[in-house]
Amino acid sequence: MYDHQTESLWHNLTGEPVVGSLAKSGPKLKVLPVTITSWEQWLRDHPDTKVLDINTGHQRDYTPGQPYGNYFSSPKTMFPVFPRDQRLATKSYVFALQLKGQPKAYPLEVIGKKKVINDSHAGVNLVLVGDADTRTVRAYERSTHTFTLGTTIGTLVDQRSGETWNSQEEQLVNSKTGEKLPRLGGHVSYWFGWYAFYPKTEVYREE
Numbered sequence: 001m002y003d004h005q006t007e008s009l010w011h012n013l014t015g016e017p018v019v020g021s022l023a024k025s026g027p028k029l030k031v032l033p034v035t036i037t038s039w040e041q042w043l044r045d046h047p048d049t050k051v052l053d054i055n056t057g058h059q060r061d062y063t064p065g066q067p068y069g070n071y072f073s074s075p076k077t078m079f080p081v082f083p084r085d086q087r088l089a090t091k092s093y094v095f096a097l098q099l100k101g102q103p104k105a106y107p108l109e110v111i112g113k114k115k116v117i118n119d120s121h122a123g124v125n126l127v128l129v130g131d132a133d134t135r136t137v138r139a140y141e142r143s144t145h146t147f148t149l150g151t152t153i154g155t156l157v158d159q160r161s162g163e164t165w166n167s168q169e170e171q172l173v174n175s176k177t178g179e180k181l182p183r184l185g186g187h188v189s190y191w192f193g194w195y196a197f198y199p200k201t202e203v204y205r206e207e
Helices: 039-045 108-114 191-197
Strands: 008-010 017-019 093-099 102-107 116-121 124-131 136-141 147-149 155-158 164-167 171-174 180-184 187-190
Touching (some): 093 124, 093 136, 093 191, 116 147, 187 191
Antiparallel strands (some): 093 102, 093 187, 147 155, 155 164, 164 171
C-alpha cells in the first residue's frame, strides 16, 4: 500500500510502513474487516453497489483471471521463500488474524467443509463463517453464544436459544433482540506469506 502524503509504502500484512519517511517510525494501521467474495453473492446482498469500470484507459488487462491467473493456478511461488512451514501446503489459503498480539490461521479448506467454526483464541470467543469456493470468510466475536448454520443465506442460529442471527458486514445481529456482536479484522492469505511474518502462528485443527 502507498500513501501520497508521506510517499511511504505500507506492508499489507503487518500494517507497518517499510519504505519512505515513516519507515521504522512506529505507526501501525488497524486491521479492518475486508470481504473477498463472488460478484453474484455480493450483488445479492448489496444490490445498489457501484462498480469500478475495468476499462481504465491503461493497457493492463483487468478481465477476470488476469493479470495473475497463471500464478494463482500454480503451486509455485514467484520467488524463493524461506523459511517455510510444513503444517500446510505453501500456497494453501488461510484466514489469519491476531488477537491480543497472538496470531492464528484457519485453513480455508477446513472452513469450507465446516461452514461455521466456533473457536476461542487469546481469551476471545469467536465464530467464523466461510465459503472456500469464493474465499469468503467473516469472523465475529461470539460472546457466550455457540452458532450453527441457519436455514437461509447469511443467517446463523444460536444452539442454546434457537434464535436467528443475521451476518452483516460489520456485525452479527440477533433478529429478535437486536443484540450485536462485532466483526473481527483478518486476512485471507497464502500460508507461506502469512508465516513469513508470523512464524509463531497457531494453526486451527479440526476436532
